[in-house]
Amino acid sequence: MSMASTGEGLGRRDLIKRSAALGLITVPTMGFLSACASGGSEPTSGPSKAATSAQNPFGVAKGSKMDVVVFKGGFGDDYAKAWEAAFDKKWGTTSSHLGTQEITGKLQTRFNGGNPPDVVDNSGAQKIKLDVLFKSNQLADLTPVLDAPSLDDPGKKVRDTLIAGTIEQGTQGGKFVSLNYVYTVYGFWYSGKLFKEKGWTAPKTWDEFLAVCAKAKEAGLGGLAHQGKYPYYINVVIMDLIAKKGGLDAMKAIDNLEPNAFEGNAAALAAVEAVYEVVEKDLLLPGTNGLTHTESQTAWNQYKAAFIPSGSWLENEQLKQTPEDFDMQFLPVPLLADSKLPFEAIRAGAGEPFIVPEKAANKAGGLEFIRSMLSREWSTMFAQQANSLTVVKDGVDPGVKLRPGTQSAVTALKTAGTNTFNYLYPDWYSEMDTAIQDASNELMAKRIQPKEWIKRAQAAVNKAAQDPNAKNNRRS
Template sequence: MGSTSTRNNGEGLGRRDLIKRSAALGLITVPTMSFLSACASGSDDSGSKDTSKGKVTKDNPFGVAKNGKLEVVVFKGGYGDDYAKAWEALFAKKWGTKTSHLGTQEITGKLQPRFNGGNPPDVIDDSGAQQIKLDVLFKGGQLLDLQAVLDAPSVDDPSKKVSETLIAGSTDPGLQGGKVVSLNYVYTVWGLWYSGKLFKEKGWAEPKTWDDFLDICKKAKAAGIGGLAHQGKFPYYINLLIMDLIAKTGGLDAMKAIDNLDPKAFVGSDAAKKSIEAVYEIVDQGLLMPGTNGLTHTESQTRWNQYKAAFIPSGSWLENEQLKQTPADFDMKFLPVPLLPGSKLPFEAIRAGSGEPFIIPTKASNKAEAQEFMRLMLSKEWSTSFAKEANSLTILKDGVDPSVKLRPGTQSTVEAVKAAGDANSFNFLYPNWYSEMDVAIQNASNELMSKRIQPAEWLKRAQAAVDKAAKDPASKKNHRA
């Protein structure tokens, strides 16, 4: 997911991704049957209106014609859309292309009718709270297989394929049925965040254990500050904390059990039980920032920026999203989720991976331009441009010119990624594979944080969502080894 403002989260995150960036209670629903039916009508490229007739060469692997057209739609959330406008200007300068741009948070509202009508845009950043669910689009044959882009020569080093220039595993979140059908472009880190200034003033040390984390929350409460703020109207965010705690407590096997729809992914999982009980302890002890359950992402984050809470969960789009609300001396810092006793992963372990899914519809009118645009996204020039405009990293290895100075929060994520290394970096895939299951777990988390259900009931509801997803024959195509 991208994030609701990046999500899947995200991200984000599914940043979005994550967010990145991402699904959110109240703003997303399971797609209607009319949309499902409409998606099912387009099964391959046969309906394409692509009219590009350029000559195919090593420098022009998709045969882009001069003076063509390209329509780009991006989710205007935590990263804004200035980065895309900069890209489009570079593309137009190179190819003389007439580009059409839309930055919006209403992805479903703006684009669902166009998918239904068979005339979608060429390149889409399908993220945010109103993301059109990738698994639904894939089942309807609406997503172009991006393998040709990954197999194309790298812009920076034509002796290498594009895929050989990317961070290991960064294309995995784009898998549906064994095919890469979305390019999760932003390299996102998910976890907790705090103010370096506040911690210095209070004499608080960065907590590495759950007990130390709770202790700071209690000290914050005693000082008239909330312990944990979360984006209550969008339970995608609190799920970042819950799911990361499960993964760190039970190890990668606990994570894979959820992605692989194990009949004991939640009910019967000691790691899940310990983790959800630990998170509920924050609620039960009154350590939440007052009112946070009823706030949107920006409302909670802004109050956090006003020093009304010690911690908040989010993806690494947070800094850019809060630029206008963050005091100059706030000193934003990233914190890996602290450990419960007996955790199988170390404190340094983080959920890190690609978020912000970019897609090319099978019925895009200008697929050659769209594929070349995506190939150029994975060049150092365009990756550096993104870092400058959006204060975030991309999935391109060493993709940012070292002369670019990063903001404190972004720099702290760079340090966290280095500390974790490949061995201690993990990422969940179920939000992209099983959107209905993701929403059901988010809804359960919303009930838990509002104290309307207890941990045992949360586990039952989460497991029921897993069991329902497992009954779908299409789920057999998705598996993590």
């Protein structure tokens, strides 16, 4: 794929290491069924293992087989094929590859039967719920990878090469079980070309945001397009507004399942009322509530709406639908009055979870594969194939060019500085996440009012708090 010129500053390591773009949707669904809890039977063939050494810390056996399954979404899967070829060449293994959007459909019976793959990119609308896998002891502990020598500098441990927050985000119940590989930012997106033609200025306050939406409506466009069939996206807006108005304490109260996380939280009500104002004033792209992510994003690419919410995987996912001169630009979620965080503050963090199943036939190979992903060589391969950057510090050749949207996300990260935040509840409590999404779906369709949304969201928090594992999921 071609990559646009990036302008100055790209060679600066502090910029690259905080760079961004996730590539896939992480919308939870009913997903992995409770049959998983049985844990299935033992694998029919013994695990592949060789003697360990400093160069081979997990004991990858030459001639062993590797079974890799990745979500084939916005990133495609060419990057994984390149990785597998490199791995086979180095270790004398034979890799089988599956790229699919049906992660649960393809893998549920394999997990239940005790013969899962060796590495899984567990993403997409049909991902397997991570907390369900963890509770049924299906996930290998990846801590040994963190403590292994880095392939780039054997004097460093792998854990010392990762962007801050990566380990925290992949932790369930106090154990590191998933590598969130791609560094992403979340917020609104707009066309620089459209805004220039219309004379619109990118808004910094919510009132300014509503004003641009109103101008778009006057011009015969939608103000806000959203991925109605996947309320995950509009939740980005709601939850970011809560964090920015109420500060990090408001975010942590939700992750820590506090009894006043939503009810009695003025910031939460203000955020939901703000988003509902877009609905009440008829500033949505007509029909957007019934569209999938790709349908709404394509309409936005066709200049039918001013804004759309998404993570920074958006540009790569929409490459074929984006006009050459569209000039995709990132916008932090604008501020409500009396917000505790500045406009420049953005949700940013690691995404795209890779796991090694506990019962993988070639668990040693799976762990070494994850270690290899955290090398500069493989990180650069990913950047070249997927137009996105990873959680490896200094992990991409500074000469790699970025497209306009990705570059604008990089610039936003640089501008945000330490003002970044990220929610953990979607990975910790998938049922709660789904319940809040369902409430947002009702809200956007005008079937419930903001106060009812708050009531439903708090009920979801209270239910999650009954989970015995909740005591291990705390953030300070």
